[in-house]
Amino acid sequence: MRKVYLDYSATTPLDPRVLKAMQPYFTEKFGNTMSLHTLGLEAADALEKSRETVASFMKAQNEEVIFNCSATESINFVLKGIAFANREKGKHIITSSIEHHAVLETCRWLKTQGFEITYLPVDKYGFVNLVQLDNAIRDDTILVSIMHANNEIGTIEPIEEIGRICSDHEIYFHTDAVQSFGKLSIDVNKMNIDLLSLSAHKFYGPKGVGATFIRKGTKIEPLLHGGGHEFNLRSSTVNVPGIVGLAKAVELRKMEMKTEAKRLTELRDYLIKNVLKIENSHLNGDPKIRLPNNANFWFSFIEGEALVVELSSHGVYGSTGSACSSSTLEPSHVLTAIGLKHEEAHGSLRLSLGKDNSKADIDYTLKVLPNVIKRLRKISPFKGK
């Protein structure tokens, strides 16, 4: 049976070239970056070279990038670090209703610490409204956190405009770039980004490594105190192999991103066009202003967990925002924020493409999917089969 992995937004396989770059740092070049001997210096050198690669990808300065263990950590660090370092100025934070749980749950916790959070609504495509953002800004607003691209529906937010608004009001702007990093080009200066979070495993790097961009001069508190690593912003012995892997993955994306984005966009549009030929199928998110690799649908009369597992038994691996598949039994907050009813979000399916997908994979998916939907609709009391 053919295996078609269409869940690249969940995680990606490590690129073999990344693995090769990492390997020596596990065994021969295992030094601690703080050690003064040759092995230590070698590790420190690898760390700084990696920093340069990651920084230059987004037009940042080297010392504006620090490494950590995940985007979740990065987001926690940014939100809590900015909140506590700037609480003299104010206690108001603005974010959107379709952010990743890492942002939403951190905000929820910050609320218990006396901070006030405004959640901006989005339109039916998932876009934040710039006028609403402007109106939400107050004298005591200290941070705006809006994602670059949404992980479920792929919608790309107008972050350059958001950055300009924040810059005009002299408010820190953080963007969660987990899904866009390595897929879209990012210029932190042109986009007026003050803080950015990213994660290596979303673009063929290793799991357990993330990074934060922090514009020079930003007032922020560290999450972890200790030996003073990463400019005193993230103490912990440095994960050199992981960071070398992240940097290698960035280097490869820099070379291949443009052609790959074009290839994936074509495959994505081919997939979307043909899936929408299935009766009672609907696209979530904007048809064009979306991640090159993201397709998200909802199918009437069926449930997403059943759909994903049934697809999996045919070798096609996707994901869903159905309530049945979530640990809270609530449907995806993103799908409800764009106006989907409970039972519509029930039948959602995300297919996210990546480097190993070919047109033949998409054709296979297009052959399997209608039959799977047909079978589940046969069981359903709602007709329209």
Place this chain on the structure above:
Amino acid sequence: MRTMKTPSLYSKEIMKHFKHPKNIGIIKDADGIGEAGNVVCGDIMKIYIKVKNNKIADIKAECFGCIVAIANTSLLTTMVKGMNLKDALEVTKDDIVKKLGGVPPLKYHCSLLAIDALSEAIYNYYKKNNIPIPEKLKDKHERIQQSIESIEKRAK
């Protein structure tokens, strides 16, 4: 040689019923029809019964729901086919969960859904035929109707 087992979300029994659900469909001249919805997750189930000599002579069901909900539908219909109505009303959530080889705690509510749909079908049959309805079944009927109303309210 050891072979790798394919990892599965649910028990073998659940996957068997999900893959090949029994008694799916409708009975056009059903003697009783029952529908139940779940406020928690939004799943909906519909059961049709044919009654002969106070026994469930035939049963069909439809389900808008997840794997466990579909497996429940299939299992319950096979369990109660041929049973007399009184006994069918005695089948519990735990009976189903046990027969399915266990379900994750988060999915217990799916088993209740099948039982609710069945008791609604029996309620419907009693009502249509002017058969006295036991108090317990009346209470259950009211609770189920309330859940359906709250789902419909949410869908608006």
